[in-house]
Amino acid sequence: MNNIKAKRPGPLASVRLFFTDRDKLEPAVITLLAAIFAILMGVGLIFIVSKDPVTSTKNFLLGPFLRTYNFYYLLVAMVPITFTGLALCIIYQLKYMSLIVDSSFYTGAIVATAIGVRLALPAGWHPAVAMLAAGLAGGLIGTLPAILKIKWRANELVSSLMFNYVFYFFGSFVILYFLRDRNQTILASMPFQKTFALPKLVENTQLHAGFIIAAVFVVLVSIFLFRTKWGYQIRITGANPKFAAYAGIPVASVAIFAHFVSGFIGGIGGAVEMSGLYRAFIWQMNPSYAWDGVIVAMLARKNPKFVPVSAFFLAYMRVGADFMSRRGDVAFEFITLLQGIIILILASDKIANYFKARRLRRNALAAEAALADGATGISGVAGKGGRA
Amino acid sequence: MELQVLRSHGHTIIFISHKLNEIFKFCDRVSVMRDGKLIGTHNVADVDRQTISNEMVGREVLLSVSKDKAKAGDKVLVAKDLSYIDDFGIPALDHVSLALRKSEILGVVGVDGNGQSELVRILTGSARTLSGSVVVKGKDLTNQKPGALRRAGVAHIAEDRMTVGTALPASIEDNLMADRYFHPEYKGRAGFLKRAAMAQAAAEIVTTFDIRCKSAKQPVASLSGGNMQKVVIGREFTADADILVIAQPTRGVDVGAIEFIHKRIIEMRDQGKAILLVSSDLQEVMSMSDSLVVMNSGKIVAYFEDASTTTDKELGLYMLGLKKQNPEEIGKVLHE
Structure with a gap:
């Protein structure tokens, strides 16, 4: 009855397991269908609003692959949303709703700007020091909503959204008063030191070493969540905080620590973006990569392993929509509609459980039929009582 | 008892319970269900507790607890x-x-x-x-x-296994290890967990405590009430x-x-x-x-x-x- 495999399956076996274990496969299929459905909706929309729908559709769907520049740009666009997606995976594993990673990312970029402009450090060390400092700042900021929630039961979603304003304006203040380049007409910081730039992976493209750093973090966060005691504590606390406390897990410190790690990753993301992509801080508004991170983490089903896939998908849609809007009459903003559709589908428990409910019902009916076919399913004392 | 009054007024009452005392106190006929099937129907006057219990479980059960006298220590x-x-x-x-x-x-x-x-x-x-x-x-x-x-x-079997005693969405294995994951046999260097050792230990508890499941990786939520309680008891009774x-x-x-x-x-x-x-x-x-x-x-x-x-x-x-x-x-x- 209990055929339990005590040994952990190898990598190949776990891939096979994934495709045979329907409880894992079905959510993946639904996610894929949501993505496909969103794309189809997008195409439908294009046909409604565009004067030249065929060209626009082609630009939207194939744009990212038509030009090498576009493709590299897609890879670059993956980097920040991979960081915020990973950060949110940790928060969602904890079953918190904080969006403070937006502040962590933005402040991380500000801290990195300060270090990139003001400090003189050898190449290599310069971005590394900036990332560490940005990570620490992001991590500390990240803990704030968790502390408020634990100390005063303040709703973490509300408090994190408020903090996002606070840290956004604080960041702008720092740029404006301490780092601004007064020779520029737009709001921009003074240029970064040469040593601050991350190396490019491919010459004459935007693809920078931050892509590799993001990939490394995907692996690190996966290990952190599923192989370490901290990840275990976070997952158990998320599954049932009352149970976790009862079992002796220090739930308050776990929540704060998880938020620190999440904010740390967000902060590093901000620094990587600065040193990888820019020569000075030139954001005129908050790019809000945390909101993209929400979609990435949801598409990845809060599993860091799938974050690169969902980040690729989101970046693909973005780059496609960007390319199409610049060459046609469909506005870039239509992408937000598609994102909304994806979130609606993924957030619906009923859709999520559709396959499972159908399968369970079928199995039960099949078992019933097998029983009726003459198998003597009732044993022992049942005979004594007889069926009424 | 209000139910008896209702009966004397001519009402038909369907009374659902797993407590034998209640059945024998105020029911006239009893039907036993197991695994979604009707197992038997009896007049309460003609049947004893043992028969009903056996039908409920599907085998002979011991209703009374047998134990030696306690030798209380310190x-x-x-x-x-x-x-x-x-x-x-x-x-x-x-x-x-x-x-x-x-x-x-x-x-x-x-x-x-x-x-x-x-x-x-x-x-x-x-x-x-x-x-x-x-x-x-x-x-x-x-x-x-x-x-x-x-x-x-101090081990503790909580009175409510659904809200406190288990984490329903987590796997049986994770539930069984929640109080001991930091013990040296499960925790290696630098905070890494020995997942194989944890799976091994969980599988042993599943066997000893007869937790009916396909795999220790399935969520506790998929178990029946009795097996859920065995998860709680399996953990607390092996906590040393x-x-x-x-x-x-x-x-x-x-x-x-x-x-x-x-x-x-x-x-x-x-x-x-x-x-x-x-x-x-x-x-x-x-x-x-x-x-x-x-x-x-x-x-x-x-x-x-x-x-x-x-x-x-x-x-x-x-x-x-x-x-x-x-x-x-x-x-x-x-x-x-």
Whole structure:
């Protein structure tokens, strides 16, 4: 009855397991269908609003692959949303709703700007020091909503959204008063030191070493969540905080620590973006990569392993929509509609459980039929009582 | 009884229960269901409890608990003067003292909501006492966190397995390891967990405690009530604790699992564990316990060193607050 495999399956076996274990496969299929459905909706929309729908559709769907520049740009666009997606995976594993990673990312970029402009450090060390400092700042900021929630039961979603304003304006203040380049007409910081730039992976493209750093973090966060005691504590606390406390897990410190790690990753993301992509801080508004991170983490089903896939998908849609809007009459903003559709589908428990409910019902009916076919399913004392 | 009045007025009543007492008290006919199928229908007058139980489980079950006489050992947990005021300002626990001894089951009887839950929560670190102390094996652990009490050797079967005793969406394996993942046999260097060792240990518990499942990786939510409770018991009984605080071990569990759980509790006692058993099933506490305390309105109102010297009628008088022992008699529960 209990055929339990005590040994952990190898990598190949776990891939096979994934495709045979329907409880894992079905959510993946639904996610894929949501993505496909969103794309189809997008195409439908294009046909409604565009004067030249065929060209626009082609630009939207194939744009990212038509030009090498576009493709590299897609890879670059993956980097920040991979960081915020990973950060949110940790928060969602904890079953918190904080969006403070937006502040962590933005402040991380500000801290990195300060270090990139003001400090003189050898190449290599310069971005590394900036990332560490940005990570620490992001991590500390990240803990704030968790502390408020634990100390005063303040709703973490509300408090994190408020903090996002606070840290956004604080960041702008720092740029404006301490780092601004007064020779520029737009709001921009003074240029970064040469040593601050991350190396490019491919010459004459935007693809920078931050892509590799993001990939490394995907692996690190996966290990952190599923192989370490901290990840275990976070997952158990998320599954049932009352149970976790009862079992002796220090739930308050776990929540704060998880938020620190999440904010740390967000902060590093901000620094990587600065040193990888820019020569000075030139954001005129908050790019809000945390909101993209929400979609990435949801598409990845809060599993860091799938974050690169969902980040690729989101970046693909973005780059496609960007390319199409610049060459046609469909506005870039239509992408937000598609994102909304994806979130609606993924957030619906009923859709999520559709396959499972159908399968369970079928199995039960099949078992019933097998029983009726003459198998003597009732044993022992049942005979004594007889069926009424 | 209102149901009997309704029946005498000509109403038809369908009464659904897994408590044999209730069935035999006021039902005329009984049908047994198991695994979604009708197993049998009888006139209650023509059938005995054993037959009904067997039909419910699908095999012969032992209804009565068999156990040797307790050989109570040293005191391992002494709680003195515990008090708790609930959210409505009512004293739920009113200066309660008791001691647990090795190889002894101390039963707590009382109508639900007379301070039993609060007593359990304070003894296991889930609630804070306003006065007094909890001393475990000579160490003062008053108002420490659940983790500290667990490390000191207090295991706890929570009264509600759905909201506290398990994490429903987490796997059976993760549920079984939640109190021990940091032990050296499961935790390697730098915070890494030895997942293979954890899976191995979980699989062993699944086998020993007969948890019916396809795999230890499936979520606890997919198990039946009885098997869920076996997950809780499997974890707490393998925690290597000297003291077991057990609340409602068989609430909403089928007859077969009850038999299994009762056997295990007696086994733990015979291994020398000190056990506090709280249950709203009077029959269960009376048959399992070596000694008994009765609680009413947050106070201990009676103590019986030998549980077999009292009857359910006498306990009923204490439970309803109609009778009370003098402080000297009650104080004997401390064994000083």
